[in-house]
Amino acid sequence: MNAVQLRDLLADPSQAGAYFVDARDTEALAQAGAALEFAVARIDLDGCDDKTELLRRVAAALNFPDWFGHNWDALADALEDLSWLPAAGYVLLLERAQDWQSQAGDDAATLLDILNESSALWAEQRKPFWALFPMPGERLDAMA
Numbered sequence: 001m002n003a004v005q006l007r008d009l010l011a012d013p014s015q016a017g018a019y020f021v022d023a024r025d026t027e028a029l030a031q032a033g034a035a036l037e038f039a040v041a042r043i044d045l046d047g048c049d050d051k052t053e054l055l056r057r058v059a060a061a062l063n064f065p066d067w068f069g070h071n072w073d074a075l076a077d078a079l080e081d082l083s084w085l086p087a088a089g090y091v092l093l094l095e096r097a098q099d100w101q102s103q104a105g106d107d108a109a110t111l112l113d114i115l116n117e118s119s120a121l122w123a124e125q126r127k128p129f130w131a132l133f134p135m136p137g138e139r140l141d142a143m144a
Helices: 005-012 023-035 051-061 074-078 099-103 108-124 137-143
Strands: 017-022 039-044 091-095 129-135
Touching: 005 023, 017 023, 017 039, 017 108, 017 137, 023 039, 023 091, 039 051, 051 074, 051 099, 051 108, 074 108, 099 108, 108 129, 129 137
Parallel strands: 017 129, 039 091, 091 129
Antiparallel strands: none
16 A cells, blocks of 8 residues: 555544554554644553553553543543544554553453544544554464
8 A cells, every 4th residue: 555545544534443454564654644644642562561551651652631540431531532632633553562462351352442432433523543553464464
């Protein structure tokens, strides 16, 4: 996919959601988001070993306000608000998440649910919200 096609895809809120993508596309996705004047948050999950640390890293990357309660409900509330981070759209790149995802069990499923619900709510406002998990190609192949 070329840069124009990638920007067109990211600009479409009806296509947005949480997806696993090839890690080789990470830079192109970040650049396309920036070109669209989206808020692009790169969240490194390397060494992240629990829900508390995951929530801390997401909160830091998105500059969550002080009221953030560091639980799943608070994450959903914050992601569905983002009034402190105005942008034409949002791209979250949850990088190096494969170790966290493989050991997180129900927490990984909960996170995906929250991200997809947030994306659907933003789509109602015609604003794209993408949560992308760059993974090594062989990991994507194994997931398929």
